[in-house]
Amino acid sequence: MRVIVVGAGVLGTLHAWHAVERGHEVVQIEREAEARGASLRNFGLVWVGGRASGPELETALRARELWAEIGARTPALGFRPNGSLTLVTGARERAVAEAAVARPDAAARGYKLLTPDEARALNPALGGTFDAALYCERDAAVEPRTAQLALRAELRRSPRYTFLPGREVREVIGDRAVRDDHGDVHHGDTVVLCTGAWLGGLVRELAGPELPVRRVRLQMMQTDPLDTPLTTSVADADSFRYYPAYASPALDELNAGQPQPPTAAEHRMQLLMVQRADGSLTIGDTHEYAHPFAFDTVEDPYDHLAAVAETVLGRPLPRIRRRWAGVYAQCTDPGAVVHRQRVRDGVWLVTGPGGRGMTCAPAMAETTADELGW
Known part of the structure; x- marks a missing residue:
């Protein structure tokens, strides 16, 4: 399978991680040279204690396990179970x-x-x-300013992973393909849009004005x-x-x-x-x-x-x-841990993790991978 991931924040990078781990080819596209949004501008907390009972807590606990596993492989992530x-x-x-x-x-x-x-x-x-x-x-921490860099350095060890920075995706073409602002078209079996707080433009066009x-x-x-x-x-x-x-x-x-x-x-x-x-x-x-x-x-x-x-x-x-x-x-849906929406056949938008993004991203991405059959 070939997976196109749009966005190189923590949520997009963990989607790329799970796809590579499951043996798929991944192209990750980021409009900046490196992610500069909320994935860096946070505490780096893996914050289990405050999560709501039910799916949110289950997601956080699973993410805590995954962070520990990823941290053992990637010491530069700075994972520490500090409570x-x-x-x-x-x-x-x-x-x-x-x-x-x-x-x-x-x-x-x-x-x-x-x-x-x-x-x-x-x-x-x-x-x-x-x-x-x-x-x-159960609370823990990672280094937010360098976590994506550490994860990407590990991803680049795989020949199945390609990172394309400085490219903004402007259009979804048919099913399972995107065109960037260089004019290049990237075809995949699945496209996952992890665009963070960028909710206008292409995201509004695909998801509609009532995005929750x-x-x-x-x-x-x-x-x-x-x-x-x-x-x-x-x-x-x-x-x-x-x-x-x-x-x-x-x-x-x-x-x-x-x-x-x-x-x-x-x-x-x-x-x-x-x-x-x-x-x-x-x-x-x-x-x-x-x-x-x-x-x-x-x-x-x-x-x-x-x-x-x-x-x-x-x-x-x-x-x-x-x-x-x-x-x-x-x-804004109190029953959802993250907003996950099919916006075209084979094209998914995953956004809205809120303040639990750094905590839950590994498990949110794992759930996407499971649901899409990666």
């Missing part, structure tokens, strides 16, 4: 963590409620004050290296408000009785913090849904994130090295 700690303070936040630990699927997620001393035994960098920490053993996918904008930042290991990923209790796993009467009480600070509420914020391989910290994030998005970044969210991160660490942050904004595509 995560969500720090809580006060009775309301603790009640949400206790409700999470009482879930029927808590063991599958690796949930444990830890005392501050137990949390610091796992992550000694936590020098701030907190009352308890929700530990998720929206774009979400975020802001994040990265520091200079921290001089001590941050051995787990870290979140604050505001993350309870944004992940479906934590829905409960306790969360309702938290939202009603302990609203977020104004800046956090305005920008729909949570603290997520991950240490990169070079020791730097990736810190975020915000959520913006209303179009048109701003073209600039706003300082208030960064000030809030820095203050919360310093409270968690009990010390000043290293110098902020870079700030950025990103846009990702999020499926």
Whole structure:
């Protein structure tokens, strides 16, 4: 079989990976020299703990297994099973963590409620004050800025894989063929469009104007290296408000009785913090849904994130090295893990993984491969 994959973000690259692994010839086409979208502008989190029960959690757990397998073959991916700690303070936040630990699927997620001393035994960098920490053993991390490069370097070891950068696909010709902006036509047995947050142009033409996918904008930042290991990923209790796993009467009480600070509420914020391989910290994030998005970044969210991160660490942050904004595509169907649509005979659009793209991409791509009979 010959598979044409359009898009070289993490979702497209994992589709190429599964096709090559199953013995097929793959041509992967990317409009940039390298992917520059949400697949790079994220935390690199393999975030199992916050996923909704059912298909979403099952997809995340399967993806976690696949990331471990791929990481063992591709050390440059930077896979590490570091787990995560969500720090809580006060009775309301603790009640949400206790409700999470009482879930029927808590063991599958690796949930444990830890005392501050137990949390610091796992992550000694936590020098701030907190009352308890929700530990998720199944969470992990990869290096987002280099993951696609590492995966592609491994793919290029196969003579069945071809990467064509700097080419924008402009047209689907008949069935199972695409024409790029160089005028070249690429024929395959299957075409998979993994175009990320690019939802206009050809995607709109093929999928129609009612595509159940929206774009979400975020802001994040990265520091200079921290001089001590941050051995787990870290979140604050505001993350309870944004992940479906934590829905409960306790969360309702938290939202009603302990609203977020104004800046956090305005920008729909949570603290997520991950240490990169070079020791730097990736810190975020915000959520913006209303179009048109701003073209600039706003300082208030960064000030809030820095203050919360310093409270968690009990010390000043290293110098902020870079700030950025990103846009990702999020499926609006609450029952779907990703939007997967046949737009022509033999041509499939796979988009809208949302904030779970880096977490779930290996399993999302595996499901496509299974469903298409690769």
